[in-house]
Amino acid sequence: MKYLAIAFISLFTLKAQAALITTFTNQASFLTAAGSTSSYNFDTNSASGFSNQDFGDFSVVAAGSGIRLSVLGGASSSTFSSNHLDFNTACCNIPDTMTITFDNGLLAFGFDFSNEDPTSDYTVLTVDGQSFNVGSSGTSGFFGLVTDTALSSFVFQDDPSNGGANTSTKFDNFLFASNSNDVPEPATLLLFGLGLVGLRFSNIKSKAV
DSSP: OHHHHHHHHHHHHHHHSOOOEEEESOHHHHHHHHOSOEEEOSTTSOOEEESEEEOSSEEEEEESSSOEEEEEOGGGOSSOSSOEEEEEOOSSSOOOEEEEEEEEEEEEEEEEEEEOOTTOOEEEEEETTEEEEEEETTOEEEEEEEEEEEEEEEEEEEOGGGOSOOOOEEEEEEEEESOOSSSOOHHHHHHHHHHHHHHHHHHHHHHHO
């Protein structure tokens, strides 16, 4: 019974811990860690502003005043030559957020970005209570993360430390996966641990007999 109690305590401990998140700025490295991925670009979406829209596998929601979430053509970006997601807020000092929520929990999520904010701010991604800087003003590239815990909600906002507002960060070419080659899931570790506990318990009973 003692060992079973330890196993249950371990289960709750694993659930209480923050997700172990590894970030990538190289798409090839991300894909190696993520394994098989699904993809989404915004090429088939018409140009329009919105505050809440479902894109099938995920939805995008705007929170705050002065925000504009749009699927816009390439003319609006120096980076993307086709439709893409535009996270644009009004000046100034407004804590606007863009939340991307997937229907299913992910172990990997990556995207191309272009931060076209003129105020030297970072775009900040917060997931599972952990925050990551996604490129400062004038930069573009790839950002991805792989986690050991399935996560579904990804929140983007302006870096609050520099003031101002995120006047335009653009996103395209989402890559996402519910499987990962990088790290084992907590449930797998728990099953392995329970197996070891069971083996130990059997050995103790055998010796007692």
